[in-house]
Amino acid sequence: MGVLHVSQEEMIKAIGEGDREAFRQFYQETARPLYSYILSLTKSPHEAEDLMQEAYLSVWTKAGSYVPQGKPMAWLFTIAKNLCYMRFREQKSRSHIGLEELEGREEGMVCESLEQAADRRVLLDALEKISRQERQIVLLHAAAGMKHREVAKALKLPLATELSKYNRSMKKLQEILGRR
16 A cells, blocks of 8 residues: 555455455544444444444455445445444344334434424324334435435345335325325
8 A cells, every 4th residue: 555645445445355454544544433423323332333343344345346436434434324223223123112212313314304394203103104124215215315225235125126115115104194
């Protein structure tokens, strides 16, 4: 890598080729903002550290498939957001907490339009009336701002299936909300 400044995209490319020095340099440049971001989502230093390790493990294993778009930090934050969401989902299923509490803990991921909904309870009730997978797809796309291909990958679904389920879920929600 040398003394010259190397862009984060070049570092990711080198990481994809197994360059440990590039990985170390990428970690040094991104660790502080990534930790702050994850901590803002989890509100737990212990969980933030744990999820940060998982995020960098994902960077190491997924760097070879990274497509340069001029936004390496956005890619890294998307990885972290997906890991946080999966952790919240695991905790929800383990402790059976309500959707309202889950959304409160992942507040940083909830889009402004949902936050500003006049009647949040109506929206939460509507989300409870669709299946768990439909809710995940809607929240990951509409609330967390992930692209459909990212949602499909995160949920291990074919893209066409994810798109179909998203469209059906949104129609169901519109019908439910329209009846109120």
